[in-house]
Amino acid sequence: MNTPLDWPSIIGLCGTACIIGAYAYLTLAKATNPFVLHGTNLMGAALLTVSLIYHTNWASLVLEGFWAAIAIFGLARAWRARTIEGEKS
Template sequence: MTSINASDVIGIAGALIVVIAYFLNLHGTLCTTSYKYSALNLVGSLMIVYSLIYHPNPASMLIEGFWASISLYGLYKAHQNRRTR
């Protein structure tokens, strides 16, 4: 049986953050254009990447790289929207 270490716990927490952000969006509580939505996705993605450093999986690393990049773009857009208001 495989033991769970700190990197696993961090990765699981990151996955939960991403899923919770998605659920809150579908529930109508969190808008995809909000700063919080992109920030939650970025933090969750980086936590998953941290776990992937210890348990490499190229396909997962690729998707998390895109997820983090898109989240950064979302943060940029949210910042731009705040400036134009």
């Protein structure tokens, strides 16, 4: 494999690090903050999408779309839960 390490690839590697970091956080933390978890996953999906736009891989691009959608859903659910808790106080 003789693929150069260009800017889109470096951005994609940062996205990969975000997703792996979020998974490690979920696995290792005693209690997780959903904003950190889903926000990091969303950032990872966005960065990988940038890379995949330049180096197109349709299967991976679809995967990142679903990954981002799930992260957005998780953020919205966490935001709603936070709002409901604020109203109870």
